[in-house]
Amino acid sequence: MSSAPALVLQFLELILALLAAPLLTGWVNQCRAWLGNRSAPPLTQFYRQLAKLFEKEVVLADNASSLFRAAPYVIFACMALASMIVPTLSTDLPFAPAADAIALVGIFALARVFAALAGMDIGTSFGTMGARREMLIGFLAEPALLMVFFTASLISHSTSLSTIVETLGQREFAIYPSLAFAGVAFTMVSLAENARIPVDNPTTHLELTMIHEAMILEYSGRHLALIEWAASLKLYAYSCLGLALFFPWGIPETTGPLSMLVALSSLVLKLAIGGFLLALIETLSAKLRIFRAPEFLGTAFMLAVLAMLVHQLLETAT
Amino acid sequence: MTTLTGALSIDWMLLLVCAWIVIALAGLVAPKSFRYASRVLYPAGALVGLLLALTAFIALGGTPETMVLPLGLPDLPFHLRLDSLSALFLVLLGGSAAGISIFSAGYLRQAEGALPGLQSLQYHLFLASMALVLLADDAYAFMVAWESMALSSFFLVTSDHRLPEIRRAGYLYLLIAHIGAISILLCFGILQGNGHVGVAGYTFANMRSIDHSVFWSSAAFGLALLGFGAKAGLLPLHVWLPEAHPAAPSPVSAMMSGVMLKTAIYGILRVSFDLLHHPLWWWGVSVLALGLVTALFGVIYSAVQSDMKRLLAYSSIENIGLLFVGIGLALTFQSFGMTGLAALALTSVLYHCLNHAAFKSLLFLVTGSVLHATHTRSLGKLGGLIHRMPWVAWLGLVGALASAGLPPFNGFVSEWLLLQAFLFTPGLPHGYINMMVPVAAAAVALTAALAGYVMVKFFAVIFLGRPREENLAHAQDAGTLERIGLSWLAALCVALGLFPVYVIEKLDLVTRPLLGTGIYGAAGAHNWLFLAPIDPGRASYAPVVFLLSIAVIVAATMFIVHRFWRGRTRITGAWDCGFPVQTARMQDTAEGFGQPLRQVFEPFYRMQRELPSSFDKQPFYRVVVDDHFWYWLYLPAARAAEFGAKMVAFLQRGRISIYLMYSFITLVVLLFLIRG
Numbered sequence: 001m002s003s004a005p006a007l008v009l010q011f012l013e014l015i016l017a018l019l020a021a022p023l024l025t026g027w028v029n030q031c032r033a034w035l036g037n038r039s040a041p042p043l044t045q046f047y048r049q050l051a052k053l054f055e056k057e058v059v060l061a062d063n064a065s066s067l068f069r070a071a072p073y074v075i076f077a078c079m080a081l082a083s084m085i086v087p088t089l090s091t092d093l094p095f096a097p098a099a100d101a102i103a104l105v106g107i108f109a110l111a112r113v114f115a116a117l118a119g120m121d122i123g124t125s126f127g128t129m130g131a132r133r134e135m136l137i138g139f140l141a142e143p144a145l146l147m148v149f150f151t152a153s154l155i156s157h158s159t160s161l162s163t164i165v166e167t168l169g170q171r172e173f174a175i176y177p178s179l180a181f182a183g184v185a186f187t188m189v190s191l192a193e194n195a196r197i198p199v200d201n202p203t204t205h206l207e208l209t210m211i212h213e214a215m216i217l218e219y220s221g222r223h224l225a226l227i228e229w230a231a232s233l234k235l236y237a238y239s240c241l242g243l244a245l246f247f248p249w250g251i252p253e254t255t256g257p258l259s260m261l262v263a264l265s266s267l268v269l270k271l272a273i274g275g276f277l278l279a280l281i282e283t284l285s286a287k288l289r290i291f292r293a294p295e296f297l298g299t300a301f302m303l304a305v306l307a308m309l310v311h312q313l314l315e316t317a318t
Numbered sequence: 319m320t321t322l323t324g325a326l327s328i329d330w331m332l333l334l335v336c337a338w339i340v341i342a343l344a345g346l347v348a349p350k351s352f353r354y355a356s357r358v359l360y361p362a363g364a365l366v367g368l369l370l371a372l373t374a375f376i377a378l379g380g381t382p383e384t385m386v387l388p389l390g391l392p393d394l395p396f397h398l399r400l401d402s403l404s405a406l407f408l409v410l411l412g413g414s415a416a417g418i419s420i421f422s423a424g425y426l427r428q429a430e431g432a433l434p435g436l437q438s439l440q441y442h443l444f445l446a447s448m449a450l451v452l453l454a455d456d457a458y459a460f461m462v463a464w465e466s467m468a469l470s471s472f473f474l475v476t477s478d479h480r481l482p483e484i485r486r487a488g489y490l491y492l493l494i495a496h497i498g499a500i501s502i503l504l505c506f507g508i509l510q511g512n513g514h515v516g517v518a519g520y521t522f523a524n525m526r527s528i529d530h531s532v533f534w535s536s537a538a539f540g541l542a543l544l545g546f547g548a549k550a551g552l553l554p555l556h557v558w559l560p561e562a563h564p565a566a567p568s569p570v571s572a573m574m575s576g577v578m579l580k581t582a583i584y585g586i587l588r589v590s591f592d593l594l595h596h597p598l599w600w601w602g603v604s605v606l607a608l609g610l611v612t613a614l615f616g617v618i619y620s621a622v623q624s625d626m627k628r629l630l631a632y633s634s635i636e637n638i639g640l641l642f643v644g645i646g647l648a649l650t651f652q653s654f655g656m657t658g659l660a661a662l663a664l665t666s667v668l669y670h671c672l673n674h675a676a677f678k679s680l681l682f683l684v685t686g687s688v689l690h691a692t693h694t695r696s697l698g699k700l701g702g703l704i705h706r707m708p709w710v711a712w713l714g715l716v717g718a719l720a721s722a723g724l725p726p727f728n729g730f731v732s733e734w735l736l737l738q739a740f741l742f743t744p745g746l747p748h749g750y751i752n753m754m755v756p757v758a759a760a761a762v763a764l765t766a767a768l769a770g771y772v773m774v775k776f777f778a779v780i781f782l783g784r785p786r787e788e789n790l791a792h793a794q795d796a797g798t799l800e801r802i803g804l805s806w807l808a809a810l811c812v813a814l815g816l817f818p819v820y821v822i823e824k825l826d827l828v829t830r831p832l833l834g835t836g837i838y839g840a841a842g843a844h845n846w847l848f849l850a851p852i853d854p855g856r857a858s859y860a861p862v863v864f865l866l867s868i869a870v871i872v873a874a875t876m877f878i879v880h881r882f883w884r885g886r887t888r889i890t891g892a893w894d895c896g897f898p899v900q901t902a903r904m905q906d907t908a909e910g911f912g913q914p915l916r917q918v919f920e921p922f923y924r925m926q927r928e929l930p931s932s933f934d935k936q937p938f939y940r941v942v943v944d945d946h947f948w949y950w951l952y953l954p955a956a957r958a959a960e961f962g963a964k965m966v967a968f969l970q971r972g973r974i975s976i977y978l979m980y981s982f983i984t985l986v987v988l989l990f991l992i993r994g
Binding site: 054055057058059060061062063065067073074076077078080081084095097098099100102103106107109110112113116117120121122123124125126128129131132133135136138139140142143146147150153154157158159160163217218221222226291294301304305308309312313 | 701702704705715719722723724725730734737738740741752753755756757759760763764766767768770771773774775777778779782783784848850856857858859860863864867868869871872875876879882883885886887888889890891892893894895900902904905906910911913914915917918
């Protein structure tokens, strides 16, 4: 099954993810600036930022352990692996059988746990606060995400992401009520997991509101660059997942130059629209107090469970 | 299976159990000699454990072997039987015992707890009795072994018996162990049936042959659930776990949590899949519900503990809950004749038994090393130990990640299998059960995610950050023998996580005799790398590929980063946000890290808070989190027992004339009854 073109494609998909993820983040920031009536940074701003950070020296706290130094690499590797197994250009991915939807949730959890451990390693109050809050968000977002995947797997009788996307892509255009619920839940989870506005704010450094930023406050230089890059990869992976699950049209099952071109252009289009919608949500909503976040995520969790129930009730009646 | 010398596996097994007993008795030769126990007895015990695991591993594929020992009462000999189910649990026992014993050899300290020889006596008798529980093939031998297991572990728990709270913990443990034992005895009484009045009825072979009516088999199942649930720590009989584990020395906690709780799982599997034949669907559903409640309860309580061993004890309750969820699912599938799926669920249970034995023993041993280095169990007095104790910290990290159910470690595999089993429940021909699936699966997912929270707290508060007390600067890393024990268990965690297909091939040898089918045919059909329990299109997971890709990406990133941007590093103080006084007390304590969960799950806890007022000279904050069950169940039960005792005491007047009157009334009543 792992034919040579498929392997090449897999590699291309990784490269595409690594290159496109900063662009997506740049695009979202641009849209946010426009919607906030500010002049926007260029689309490539994130690249410059990464280049600058890689160039800078690392300022390390004197009591940092090797876990602190290793964590950025592990987090980056997790996100790169995640973006490899999410079907973006094709569903024939040699790496897809290595990890299914449940394992994908595991990858995100692994990255989160390493980030939280690194946040607590220096022993500053900001780091521990961020780690605690991140784990608080995580323990509700993770099962909600898993339940969204479960709904999709119940429809497609598989937890393999490729199979799910193939099945959902091939179905006749019918509205699955369960998928509608799951879609809302997924959007809410993605907002929380990517440290976006109703739950967290990627641009804040105000102590009362920081979650993700507080956790990585001690990082600098190349370590910070890797973490920022990983965060943008996560946003990219989540966006592609959402598109693949709920708007799977345009992802070809075969590997050919023409179908690749179609897939690429449809992906770019979908990501552009998705990024704009994300910026719109962020602009229109206000940040929640930290203890409202569990309610927000609890709602997402309930919706995801409801999606499964609706599927059991309405869609399996044969 | 005959080996080279013509002896059966069960002979070897018996020999090894006897070796443990001999080692135990050898402790009496020089009970005060610390060197003798730590250099001779415990290493020998570890070797026996390793051999036991190997023998059991060979016996896993063999046909069941039986043996009758001329021991016991006249006409009531002990029957032993080694089949694949007992062999699997013997592998678990031997494998964990090897690691824990070698750790104990290094862990033992002069003048701590009981005399070293006596402690070794109890420890090795505990091991031998657990092996006999797994080998027993009649109710009599089983109960004798079960009770010796309870008693020897009671003595181990109370080895520091001079402290009153340890005596109290031991008493509670013994009490609940006996409620369980009575219930198991009654269960065997029912299973024996009334066909055989004589001696032959008490063998498991006889129990297997009887087809009980629905009522009696349900009664037997209920009693078994109560009895084995008490030993496993199923709600509401879980209260002894968080008391006994902190009281016991760490290797004993590791043994009890890693292995002894599994003997209860073994018991429930033996009764429900082997001795009883036709599970009813509502057994499965009630076990599933009970397991879910236990799992959630365990993890929610575990998140707010500030004693590291109590935290692990509650986490064991959570894992036991997950095991019961799997058993419930397997019973439900089995009752509808869906044996393939029952095999999937049962495989996840057996797999998780192995996993939990590996990672929980590892974590308990880690707490032991930390305890010896720092003399405190309280998380609020630890921190920053990764610098002082790198071996313990990094091996502990493996255990913590495995326990959090993260890939590519072992905890993830069994969780993955369990979730896969849930995804098949829509096939069940019963509408209401189908409806419960989303809720149950959601609860399992929530439990798994919370376990991650708990493990981050456990690891980060102990090993990361800055030392919260000054004496931590002198903490010593574990010695060589301790490191060997820890590394062995950590290696098991990694191996079980990386080679699931191979493990499942072995687990199939257990599920096939019990259910008539296994999942290896499908799981291994793809190849050894890819675990695909049903078919590769449906779901697959390849931990080796997973780990390799992460390793390759990490290596490539490191190479590129260092090649192109010559990584300069400046080491300086942590960033202080312009506030120059940063102390270790500004970090989160264990209470602080658990605070969000305390707030989210507030109704689940019974909390007493003492908040400081703004005028206090020395502000004082205290919060005590208690278990609701004490106040809902145990204290009322204790009060009722006391009330009953008082009522009976009314009869006792201390005057001989009154006692004579009792005898007279009894006589009259009896005569009247016989006449009538």
